[in-house]
Amino acid sequence: MKVRYFATLATLAVGVLMGVQAHATVLGFDDLDAKGKLASIGANNPYGGLTWDKNWFLGVTTVGGYDNGAHSGSNFVNNGFSVKSVAVSSSAGFDFAGAWFAAPDINGTRATSINISAYDAANQLIGTTGDVGITNSMAFVAARFDDVARLVITRDKGFFVMDDFTLADTALPEPGGLFALGLGLVGWMGRRRAA
Known part of the structure; x- marks a missing residue:
């Protein structure tokens, strides 16, 4: 459970970092x-x-x-x-x-x-x-x-x-990064409901 939680947070963090470009x-x-x-x-x-x-x-x-x-x-x-x-x-x-x-x-x-x-x-x-x-x-x-x-x-x-x-x-968020952020949030919310 904790492993999946941290994996989801890591995916979310990567999405945020990919979405911010100088x-x-x-x-x-x-x-x-x-x-x-x-x-x-x-x-x-x-x-x-x-x-x-x-x-x-x-x-x-x-x-x-x-x-x-x-x-x-x-x-x-x-x-x-x-x-x-x-x-x-x-x-x-x-x-x-x-x-x-x-x-x-x-x-x-x-x-x-x-x-x-x-x-x-x-x-x-x-x-x-x-x-x-x-x-x-x-x-x-x-x-x-x-x-x-x-x-x-x-x-x-x-x-x-x-x-x-x-x-x-x-630094401004790129549309692709915002999409990844939203996808990460949906995944995180889905995993919380399953638990």
Whole structure:
């Protein structure tokens, strides 16, 4: 009896876990017009519900030295050379999962590391990735920070490129998972009546 009861509860738990999946919103910048050059993304604010500071530049892989700038599609963003840090902010707050980074193939100074720091609405540090090395190959830098008011990306030197900026959404139940949950409940109720 107890074995069947626990087996039914295990089936129910599996149904619930199968029904909950994490979703993400990916900002790939490909819906913006880079006009074949590097141009401030600030003209597109807000983009993706976020405010991008004036030192972010939108680019396209046809710009010389930036053929490796995009992880997907052809557009990307990169940092302005004269600033050490660039920021993304939102008064509503957002959950940040990570983004793809690389050092561009330009002849000038290229970044060798970046650091992502997240701050809440009270300007308190939520967390940081610490220094993460980057190369001329795209790599995903994961950083799960929730309820971010301001995200600051700092480079050691020179330029970096970023693409597929990923926002983590709340986990939502899938219809199949809800069906499995309902089936588990019916089975559990049936076994209780039989006992």
